[in-house]
Amino acid sequence: MDQQSPASPESPHDNFSDSPDPDSSARRYATGRQYELRRGDALAVVTELAAGLRLYSRGGTALTESYGDGEISPGAAGITLAPWANRVEDGVWYLNGKKQQLDITEVSRNNASHGLLRNASYELVDESEFSVTLESAVFPQHGYPFLLRHRVRYELAPDLGLVVRQELVNDSQEPAPFVLGAHPYLRLGDVPSEELTVTVGAGTRLVTDQRLIPRGMEPVSGDFDLRAGQRVADLDLDSAYTDLAFDAGIARHTLSAPDGRSVSLWQDANCGYVHVFVTTEFPGRTKAVAIEPMTGPANAFNSGDGLRWLPPGERFAMTWGISATLEP
Numbered sequence: 001m002d003q004q005s006p007a008s009p010e011s012p013h014d015n016f017s018d019s020p021d022p023d024s025s026a027r028r029y030a031t032g033r034q035y036e037l038r039r040g041d042a043l044a045v046v047t048e049l050a051a052g053l054r055l056y057s058r059g060g061t062a063l064t065e066s067y068g069d070g071e072i073s074p075g076a077a078g079i080t081l082a083p084w085a086n087r088v089e090d091g092v093w094y095l096n097g098k099k100q101q102l103d104i105t106e107v108s109r110n111n112a113s114h115g116l117l118r119n120a121s122y123e124l125v126d127e128s129e130f131s132v133t134l135e136s137a138v139f140p141q142h143g144y145p146f147l148l149r150h151r152v153r154y155e156l157a158p159d160l161g162l163v164v165r166q167e168l169v170n171d172s173q174e175p176a177p178f179v180l181g182a183h184p185y186l187r188l189g190d191v192p193s194e195e196l197t198v199t200v201g202a203g204t205r206l207v208t209d210q211r212l213i214p215r216g217m218e219p220v221s222g223d224f225d226l227r228a229g230q231r232v233a234d235l236d237l238d239s240a241y242t243d244l245a246f247d248a249g250i251a252r253h254t255l256s257a258p259d260g261r262s263v264s265l266w267q268d269a270n271c272g273y274v275h276v277f278v279t280t281e282f283p284g285r286t287k288a289v290a291i292e293p294m295t296g297p298a299n300a301f302n303s304g305d306g307l308r309w310l311p312p313g314e315r316f317a318m319t320w321g322i323s324a325t326l327e328p
Contacts, residue, residue, distance in 0.1 A: 030072050032121060035132040039156035050079035051122040051134045051152040053184055056162050056322055063263045063324050065185035065288055074283050075290070076114055076183040080166055082150040083138055085181025086240070086275065086298035087111040089213045091143065093301035095177075102143035109211040112143070114183070117150060131155035146176035148310075161323035168316050175309040179296035180318050181275075185288050186265060188324075191257050193287045194233035200226035200253045200276060201245030206297050212238060213299050226276070229256070232287055237278040240297040242306075244274065253291050259328040267293035267320040273306055293320040 032048025045055040045066075052073055055066045065077050073079055091102035091112035102112035122134035131153060138148040149169040157163045170176045187193060205224045206214040220227065223235060227245075232255075244251040249269045253276075256262040267274065275292040282288030295318055296306025310316055 029069050033124075035124075035127065035134075035154075037130060037132060037154065037156050039130050039158070042156050042161070044154060044156060044162055046132055046134070046154050047073075047078075048121055048134070049073075050118050050120065051136065051150075052080065053078035053154070053162075053164070053182075058161075058324055058326060061189040061324075061326055062187055063189075063322055065187055065282060065285065067283070075185070075279060075281065075288070076118070077185050077282075077290075079114070079118055079183050080150070080152050080164075081115045081179075081181040081183060081294075082117055082166070082168060083144065083146070083148055083176065083178040083180075084112075084115050084301060085179045085292070085294045085296070087113050087212060088301050089211070089299050093177075095145070100143045100145075111211065111213070116141070116144060122152065125151065126153075130157075140172075146170070146172040146174070148172070148176060148178070150180075157321075160321055163319065163321040165317055165319045168310060170310040170312055170314055173312055175311050177301060177307055177309050178316070179294060179300045179306060179308070180316070181271075181292055181294035182320060183290060183292050184265065184322065185282065185290045186255050186263050186322070187285075187288070188255055188257050188261060188263050191261075193255075193285060193289055194231075196232050196255045196257055196289070197229040198226055198232055198235070198253070198255055198276065198278075198289060198291075199229040200241060200274060200291075201251060202226065202241030202274065203243035203245075204241065206240040206242070208239070208298070214240065214297055214303065214305070217242070232278060232289055235278045237276050240273055240275045240294070242273050242297070244272065255289060255291075261324075261326050261328055263322065263324040265291045265293065265320065265322055268318060270316070270318040271295055271320060273297050293318070 035046040041059040106113035126133040133153040135151040254264040277290040300307040
């Protein structure tokens, strides 16, 4: 397996070069070592930093947003999230009646955002021709007094496309609360995202305040109803959904082009929530679309919605992936 990097998000196959010294190579990339997986016409690049998905493409068609060698992931593109996804209001939650204060990492809204491993290095656990497994520890700290391991496995599967398994292991002596998630942005090659249609089979959305903290739930309606598809050009979304339409244990969310091509993110039944983020601030793109599988929504440490407690010595796994139909 090569440890390399795409030269740019628009040319994912250009300028890959072997490096005889992986540690030296890692120093050239803001996101550390680059793990390249290839199977047939599929290419995935996984980063040491945050066990992130920097690129997934098929036949030279980029299916995720990417970024340059000297950049960290803009807008959290492709990173994995543990031991919580999204936000904790004011970074405050309570453990057995005792206040816990997490570091504030979203200063503009005074929230603790996207867990504790966003800036962490992941160590290589295992690699093969078509897969790589990385792991990082969540050490006890103020606001989160637990010792956990987050393990992430990426695989290029022959029939399923890219498959990602995230596993959390509790090495503490007490049950630990958690939400797992990931933050991929999907695209369909050079098709402007605003020309795509996004379809999400979800019956309920979480209603948030100005700080994007959920304050309730309601049935989807209007622009928030993505079940029949909505044009990305018409959307300004930063919203979580639940009551997903699972079929044989899988929920699927799709970006489709007018010519019939499509890219989908799927998630298993352990992921009961999905967050859809349509932004005009992704570098180099008029609009970009993140579709984020999650086991729970923002502020789950306080609301309890989707929150799980992992017993000592036990493990929990969620699985998601990306597939595509590239024949019009």
